[in-house]
Amino acid sequence: MAEKLLTQRNAWDRVLSSLKKRSLWMLHYCTGCGAIELPPTMTARYDMERFGIMPMVTPRQADILLITGYLSVKTLKRVILIYEQMQSPKYVVGFGSCTINGGMYWNSYSTIKSLDQYLPVELFLAGCMPRPEAIIAGFNALMDKIDQGKANSWEDYYKNYEFYRKNQQHAFGDIETHHDIPSDGAYFGILEADK
Amino acid sequence: MNKPTLDRANVLARPPAAVGKPRSAADLLSAMADELGIKTFFQKAPRRIEGTVAPELLHSFAANLRNRLGVEHLSAISCVDWIDQGQFELVYHFWSYRDSTLMSAKVRIDRATAQMDTITDLWQPASFFERDIHEMFGVYFRGNGDLEKYILSDWNGPPPMRKDFVSRDFAHEHFQFKTYDVPWDERIQGGYYGSRNGEEKKNG
Secondary structure: OHHHHHHHOOHHHHHHHHHHOOOEEEEEEOOOHHHHHHHHHHOOOOOHHHHOEEEOOOHHHOOEEEEEOOOEHHHHHHHHHHHHHOOOOOEEEEEOHHHHHOHHHOOOOOEOOOHHHOOOEEEEEOOOOOOHHHHHHHHHHHHHHHHOOOOOOHHHHHHOHHHHHHHHHHHHOOOOOOOOHHHHHHHOOOOOOOO | OOOOOOOHHHHHOOOHHHOOOOOOHHHHHHHHHHHHOOOOEEEEEOOEEEEEOOHHHHHHHHHHHHHOOOOOEEEEEEEEEEOOOOEEEEEEEEEEOOOOEEEEEEEEEEOOOOEEEOOOOOOOOHHHHHHHHHHHHOOEEEOOOOOOOOOOOOOOOOOOOOOOOOHHHHHHHHOOOOOOOOOHHHHOOOOOOOOOOOOOOOOO
């Protein structure tokens, strides 16, 4: 399947994706305890930058949105605002058990349980907490997906915006965003790609 | 709602009794009994005094404590839900800088009506605690003009810290969980967990 995909993409796409995968800039949204595993991952011990992954301070220049830990309903709203500011292609990485099924906050009334109901998640890093080795293995998997042209879940936010908006509406109601997602998708030709 | 008018000059003025030699807890108790006529307090620890106050008397008690005994600082207001007795217990923690002593006044109010007088005219920071208790327990503070949503800004449910609010049920009603079909039992041979077919596996 991977070979077939590779042959379908033209040479320029393959060059572009192999360049993309070596310069991933990461915005880490550190709400939970998971942030404590990031300093050793970034600094000399594990040195994430040898893979081209670098922390970035603004959402508009970042490729990866790393959600480290639980999200309360209140912070989810801010994360969605941040996500919509990011330039495509953008990859949401759910970090830790909390983003998968609530983790140790599974019976809490104020934290969301599955992040992929509200944002298109490219990759989940399971664990409570994932160690730096697991983070680097996860990023390597993400780089492989980008290289093969399979990391396209960000398009899902444009294609299935009604699904995400419905879940967001159920969680916290209206949101004052500056982005018209369906119009953006039509403008950039994402919605017509399947037809 | 009208915000309570705050006599700032009066509030910020330091009461004369706040300055002087430190008093022991026994001295404070006798001063409370002599000057304020309150005998429901007792010494719980070397620097800790505790007692009960009727809800309608708490405002005047706090004002006297501050102005006549010189207990200047309101540390916190906390709330306990005694659901079996049908009561909320509000605990007002006062701190005396002069004596380094904590004084806790416990007030029991009816759980069904859940109303209490504000003390924001004495301590303006009390507004924060009252707003928090109003949000988490649903206690209404008469005279506090700012009881808007605070931490749970998008919350529409019942006050979540009440004992009859079951967080797990609420979470299962309002959030969707992923379902898994992971063959743990086949991997853990002879483990503690029974297999999915209902056959118990024994250790060893």
